[in-house]
Amino acid sequence: ETGVTQTPRHLVMGMTNKKSLKCEQHLGHNAMYWYKQSAKKPLELMFVYNFKEQTENNSVPSRFSPECPNSSHLFLHLHTLQPEDSALYLCASSQGGDDSPLHFGNGTRLTVT
């Protein structure tokens, strides 16, 4: 196990649905991240939280809404998504600071119909 747990593993939703992705880390890390991985494209950083405070929003559309209630939990709330939002959404955590490698969860495979 990676120490970072994501649920659900798979999600199919219509464009008018509202759903949430959940991430929990058991590593005592201070920083948490959402990445989007689409086929044939590099990982795209979406959001960064340090000590529960959002420090990065990488020009992500407002139909994606992150929430970080504490340093161990991270959510990504989804509403009125588009088919091109279908991708693997990866959560990661790190100690924060320089030279801190990322620890990833196994992702949520999202399909928007």
Added chain:
Amino acid sequence: SQQGEEDPQALSIQEGENATMNCSYKTSINNLQWYRQNSGRGLVHLILIRSNEREKHSGRLRVTLDTSKKSSSLLITASRAADTASYFCATESYNQGGKLIFGQGTELSVKP
């Protein structure tokens, strides 16, 4: 913005052979990291090399960094079928606000 670019995009070798993957980047960096991703899974951190280091080893992995050429290589020696995965380089730099920027990855297939 994409920083690291891996080469080749895909590599197929026989078990026991060595696999070499290359990564080039554009701006100065604090460190460069290599990650591995098995199909349908998350990325796993393999090794981190700092900008003032030239070579690092971890088990069957050897990473080199040439900051003058802005390039790095990952060598996997005596490959195994279980090494089949995608391998990504990622760069961290103050120019990028400390963010980790990933390349598109190399798909390695090791045939038994």
